[in-house]
Amino acid sequence: MPAQETRIITKFLRERPDDSWTIEAALRNGAYEGLKKALGMTPDDIISEVSTSGLRGRGGAGFGTGQKWSFLPKDVFPRYLAVNGDEGEPSTFKDHMLVERDPHQLLEGVIITSYAIQCHHAFIYLRGEFALGAERLGQAIADAYDRGFIGKNILGSGFDLEIVLHRGAGCYIAGDETGLLSSLEGERAMPRIKPPFPAVQGVYAAPTIVNNVETMSTVPHIVNRGGEWYASMGVNRSTGTRIFSVSGHVERPGNYEVELGMTFRELIDDLAGGMKDGKRLGFFIPGGASSPWLVEEHLDAPLDMDSVQSELKTMLGSGAIMVFDETVDPLLVAWRIAKFFAHESCGKCTPCREGSGWQEKVLYRMAHGYGRPEDLDLLLGFGNNIAPGLSWPPGMTTICQLGPSTVSPTVSLRNYWYDEIKERLARDAEARGAFVVTSESMESVEPTMEAAS
Amino acid sequence: MPFTPANLDLARETIAKYPQKKSAVLPLLHLAQDQDGHVTPGAIEEIADLLDLTPALVLGTCSFYTMFKREPIGKLLVSVCTNVSCLVNGGPDLLDHLQRRYAADDDVTVEEVECIAACDLAPVLQVNYEFHGPVTGSDAETVIDEYKAGTRVARTISGSPVRS
Ligand SMILES: Cc1cc2nc3c(=O)[nH]c(=O)nc-3n(C[C@H](O)[C@H](O)[C@H](O)COP(=O)(O)O)c2cc1C
Numbered sequence: 192m193p194a195q196e197t198r199i200i201t202k203f204l205r206e207r208p209d210d211s212w213t214i215e216a217a218l219r220n221g222a223y224e225g226l227k228k229a230l231g232m233t234p235d236d237i238i239s240e241v242s243t244s245g246l247r248g249r250g251g252a253g254f255g256t257g258q259k260w261s262f263l264p265k266d267v268f269p270r271y272l273a274v275n276g277d278e279g280e281p282s283t284f285k286d287h288m289l290v291e292r293d294p295h296q297l298l299e300g301v302i303i304t305s306y307a308i309q310c311h312h313a314f315i316y317l318r319g320e321f322a323l324g325a326e327r328l329g330q331a332i333a334d335a336y337d338r339g340f341i342g343k344n345i346l347g348s349g350f351d352l353e354i355v356l357h358r359g360a361g362c363y364i365a366g367d368e369t370g371l372l373s374s375l376e377g378e379r380a381m382p383r384i385k386p387p388f389p390a391v392q393g394v395y396a397a398p399t400i401v402n403n404v405e406t407m408s409t410v411p412h413i414v415n416r417g418g419e420w421y422a423s424m425g426v427n428r429s430t431g432t433r434i435f436s437v438s439g440h441v442e443r444p445g446n447y448e449v450e451l452g453m454t455f456r457e458l459i460d461d462l463a464g465g466m467k468d469g470k471r472l473g474f475f476i477p478g479g480a481s482s483p484w485l486v487e488e489h490l491d492a493p494l495d496m497d498s499v500q501s502e503l504k505t506m507l508g509s510g511a512i513m514v515f516d517e518t519v520d521p522l523l524v525a526w527r528i529a530k531f532f533a534h535e536s537c538g539k540c541t542p543c544r545e546g547s548g549w550q551e552k553v554l555y556r557m558a559h560g561y562g563r564p565e566d567l568d569l570l571l572g573f574g575n576n577i578a579p580g581l582s583w584p585p586g587m588t589t590i591c592q593l594g595p596s597t598v599s600p601t602v603s604l605r606n607y608w609y610d611e612i613k614e615r616l617a618r619d620a621e622a623r624g625a626f627v628v629t630s631e632s633m634e635s636v637e638p639t640m641e642a643a644s
Numbered sequence: 645m646p647f648t649p650a651n652l653d654l655a656r657e658t659i660a661k662y663p664q665k666k667s668a669v670l671p672l673l674h675l676a677q678d679q680d681g682h683v684t685p686g687a688i689e690e691i692a693d694l695l696d697l698t699p700a701l702v703l704g705t706c707s708f709y710t711m712f713k714r715e716p717i718g719k720l721l722v723s724v725c726t727n728v729s730c731l732v733n734g735g736p737d738l739l740d741h742l743q744r745r746y747a748a749d750d751d752v753t754v755e756e757v758e759c760i761a762a763c764d765l766a767p768v769l770q771v772n773y774e775f776h777g778p779v780t781g782s783d784a785e786t787v788i789d790e791y792k793a794g795t796r797v798a799r800t801i802s803g804s805p806v807r808s
């Protein structure tokens with residue numbers, strides 16, 4: 192039987208494509224029932240329910256959500272919640288769907304989480320380019336205030352909460368949790384060194400929980416149906432469902448919510464309709480532009496956050512799967528990703544600032560017929576300075592993960608096409624009649640150098 | 645132009661939502677851009693004044709974010725994605741086509757952008773932050789011309805809904 196979606200957080204928005212974002216439709220669907228239940232529980236009970244569920248962050252790092260909340264230092268107030276809706280990782284397009292089409296599910300998760308962590312001021316940082324999302328979420332917040340789900344003394348519980356929608360303004364690095372905090376404070380979105388972690392010292396130097404939009408949208412379901420129920424789905428330590436954004440050369444690109452543990456092949460073939468126009472797969476990127484790439488032999492691997500990291504040396508990251516057919520030049524894709532990172536590097540760390548720019552330049556010439564035979568080794572050489580070891584999870588020499596992520600394309604080129612690329616570069620150099628530096632050519636210039644001295 | 649009285653009220657309301665005033669830099673820059681079409685040097689000074697910050701800090705923040713334009717641009721901002729999913733689906737050709745087509749049109753500014761999180765619609769663009777995709781060059785021209793003619797209502801230059 193072909194694999195199927197398991198719709199939990201996308202069920203309602205799929206069922207009511209014409210009005211799922213309105214408060215009337217949401218209430219008819221039982222929105223805020225989880226909130227009512229949560230307000231009858233103690234904050235600690237909610238945290239332990241979320242821990243039981245095994246829910247892990249859907250923003251990229253996959254950190255245990257309940258565990259993160261329990262890192263808040265005791266008795267330090269005020270605390271803040273900053274919801275990450277920056278969604279900038281190339282080819283990820285799930286969060287703005289959740290914002291645009293089910294904002295009340297998100298808000299319910301935000302209110303429950305705020306109650307659980309005892310914060311009275313939550314921010315939703317929404318990527319600036321999501322105009323429709325801002326419009327719908329803004330309306331949803333206003334409606335939720337009107338009905339008493341946000342504001343003072345929520346539903347008579349004595350719990351107060353303000354929620355502020357904060358629009359970004361075009362900047363990938365604002366998606367990094369500490370970059371987000373800088374941005375929320377009105378500054379350039381430059382990441383900060385950890386520790387201190389945001390849970391200890393976040394926005395305004397106060398304890399702050401940063402969680403992704405999809406993570407937040409899952410919380411009401413866990414409260415409603417219990418942590419055990421959620422943990423019964425999925426595989427190993429990857430419990431529950433996740434939305435995967437599948438794009439590129441597939442017949443039906445789109446968002447698919449599936450139980451973790453399904454294979455890449457089932458997701459790509461059964462759900463996304465397989466390769467476009469019946470072409471063969473060239474390669475695919477499993478977790479956003481930051482992740483190292485995979486090829487055909489990996490298609491039967493399960494969508495399991497831990498085994499993808501330990502066995503395939505890459506990550507499910509933001510759940511963005513890009514599929515490329517056999518006609519696509521890996522060098523071109525590598526260059527375009529390098530261009531992205533060079534543009535988005537915030538410039539704070541030297542290896543990332545300089546390395547991202549050089550990778551773009553060298554990959555550009557490699558992809559466009561101006562490569563030099565030693566270029567791939569050159570890239571691997573300075574890649575090793577940015578992400579020592581050239582593996583995954585990467586070695587770090589920088590403040591945030593953007594730095595080592597810039598090396599993922601180069602590592603992927605090495606993994607699958609090393610000889611092929613070297614030959615191609617040699618051919619390109621020969622075709623241009625370029626002077627190629629080899630040990631022999633060095634010998635031939637030596638006499639001239641002696642003559643000069 | 646300084647904030648109009650209505651926008652000044654809005655600015656004060658926005659500032660009051662944050663525990664610390666400085667957090668209002670981005671929202672006020674959006675507001676100023678919506679009012680004037682781009683972020684003017686005067687707006688930087690005025691925002692700094694409202695938030696008790698130096699103009700240098702506000703300008704520093706402003707210059708970090710691609711949505712803020714510090715030079716006048718057209719009334720319609722066409723943002724074409726050329727990141728990987730769009731790259732392999734014709735994004736660069738679409739960009740090239742539209743850049744040529746609107747090169748001499750002061751009302752339309754065409755820019756290249758990074759992934760705008762609508763890769764299932766590749767090749768995709770935004771017009772004043774409204775998504776359109778997948779589009780061919782001529783589809784895109786039709787859409788842009790409808791915005792120009794007013795048969796489609798564009799959002800503001802910073803992507804806010806048009807206030808009635
Ligand atoms: C360069 C960079 C960009 C990131 N972009 C995003 C993003 O757009 N959205 C997001 O939720 N997390 C993003 N993250 C991950 C966040 O730092 C953080 O781990 C996440 O928001 C935590 O929420 P979660 O635990 O619910 O996943 C990014 C991280 C890095 C290093």
Ligand code: SF4
Binds near residue numbers: 540543544595
């Ligand atoms: S790794 Fe790059 S993006 Fe991250 S803080 Fe350093 S310079 Fe900025």
Ligand code: FES
Binds near residue numbers: 760
């Ligand atoms: S790659 Fe173009 S929208 Fe994502």
